[in-house]
Amino acid sequence: MGPEGGFLGSGQVHVILWGSLAAMTTLLFLTFLIFLCSSCNREKKAKHQNGDHENLMNVPSDKEVFSHSITSLATEPPPSSDQNGALSNGEVVSEDSTTACIQPYEEVQTSDLLDQQDSLGKSIKCHQSRELPSIPPNNTMETIISARNAENDQGLGMEGPYEVLKDSSSQENIVEDCLYETVKEIKDVGAAASMEGSCNSKSKALLTTSEGQNQIPECRIESAEYASVDRNKKSRQSANSESPLENTPDVEDELPPPVPMKLLDENENVQEKEVEEEVTEGASKPEKRLSSMSYKSREEDPSLTEDEAASIKREMTFPAFQQEDVKSDISQKLPDQQFLLFTTKEEDLKTAETKKPNRAHEYEKENTRSVCLLEQKRKVVSSNIDVPPARKSSEELDMDKVTAAMVLTSLSTSPLVRSPPVRPNESLNGSWKEGGFVPSSTSSSGYWSWNAPSDQSNPSTPSPPLSADSFKAFRTPSQPDDGIDEAETSNLLFDEPIPRKRKNSMKVMFKCLWKNCGKVLSTAAGIQKHIRNIHLGRAGESDYSDGEEDFYYTEIRLNTDSVADGLSSLSPVSPSLASPPSFPTQDTIRPETSCAKTETKLMTPLSRSAPTNLYLVHTDHAYQATPPVNIPGSTKFTPNGSSFSISWQSPPVTFTGIPVSPTHNRPAGSGEQKQSHTVLSSPPRVAFGLRKPRGEGKKCRKVYGMENRDMWCTACRWKKACQRFID
DNA sequence: CGTGCCGGGCT
């Protein structure tokens, strides 16, 4: 335009021309600037993808969509979106850039794999869970993996450039996420570490930059995570439905669990710093915070990383938006308390499990934020969570650790256990999620558990007995709340007898982990309700459950030789809730149960006086997966005493009880039992009889035949419970 | 009776 006009006219025209030129120039300049921001990212992205990404290309996953919308708002949307069809991903500048460090491959995984095959996605993400049915070894898996690796490599290489570009988006979150995911998936510590370093530096520098942008990226990241999470869940479901999916046996079989749980590592310093930063920035990151908040709350409970992810995801979906406003405020407030808590937790976790530092960081951050948010929310709402702001004592720390461990364990375990004993649920609902419940905790928990597979990977640190003592101390004081139960009473396990009790009956009860509430209900729904109404202060929302409740209760399995007693006592338990009295509610239990958030197996009362709890976890064989972890029941929230032992296979599980008190479970009726106060009771001891239903599914032996014994999973080869085909 | 796998034993 400019030039042309110039040529045509010469006199005044000039002036006009100049004016127009100036205007144009300005516009162009502005446009250019705008593009720069976005383009940088894209370009990088493009490089990335061009190199090899078929996978990336595909993806239009949820998160992407999400990110898009966000991006558009914040940055310049039109061009980016239109320009690159292929780069749809790239579009989200912030996203990619953010993710770039690590996420690329993740995205791929998530979107591609998931979309393409739920089952696959699941397997990949969850590797851990048992050995997957490898029956049909898939090439796909390998392909994916290779692709992933390639991506990762690229990602690393790209870092440099990314940094520059990224700035806007980059932030702690990003880094964290990236790291986190990367770690999960890759396990490549070394790589992760390097990435972290770069990312961190970037993020810090950038932090100062624009907040608005930051938000976007964060969202993205989160969304990404969520997406992945979802996928996992879904995949998990599918997996459940069909145990024999396609995974390659080899890969999974004995792969270390990819992402068992969060592990804390070193770098406390980093965490703290990050936290601080977050606080400062808090406002900028709303969604994330929110999600984290949910976490936090759970954290008190026994939730794990994975759980968090799940929870986050949920929260993000709904509440996050609403809360954003609040969040900003909250973030500022982010009280030291939370900080402390968070730190503590982190430490605990670390101690418990040291695997991937990167992940830990992320986790921490999330936790912190989430906590703050959560707390804030809660306050607003009504009730406070027990989480004690001040938890300083070392003891407390221990507790946390223990709790964390428990949670992890339980999570990981539960799925496996799925135990038959529980009986029922599965049959009732074919699809977990389908049921309304699913979304809430149940699904997540279940899902996680599956994944959690921490079986192998989590080397959770076993905190054995020590935990018990420490716990006791804590609990004792708090113990009797009187009102509620205390119920828990402890448990003992039976050490003695029962040679094999597989066949006894198991009962499943749900216990409230709220600090002073020991309520035990027969149905999951009941507890959820209880928690929601009483502890969370959400009476009104009865139906709506965001899944948070899940974190506050655990599934307890009672098996007794003389179950009747224990059960009887228990069953009546829930007064408040409407839960149906029958505890064996198969219906109520639903999948969740089966998935089991946490399964605690027996509880026996040690002595009422001392509500100590002991857990012993007993793991049979390494191959089985869950590492033996002893977790103190409710460290955080809990209560007084609950201790449970978790075992992963419920039936056969053997616990060693700690015979602290003379009384054991065995004697069924001895006086101890009766303590129940008004509300619940604790089951005195329950002994369970377990029965082992024997899964009907075919196991390796049958599937592959005796001739191909080498194809069996190790467990089968050893004549142990099959890891590959879980019932 | 075949299968699944616990509980042990050996290495």
Next chain:
DNA sequence: AGCCCGGCACG
């Protein structure tokens, strides 16, 4: 630990 296997429970 890893590897095996006797033997029991289950269907």
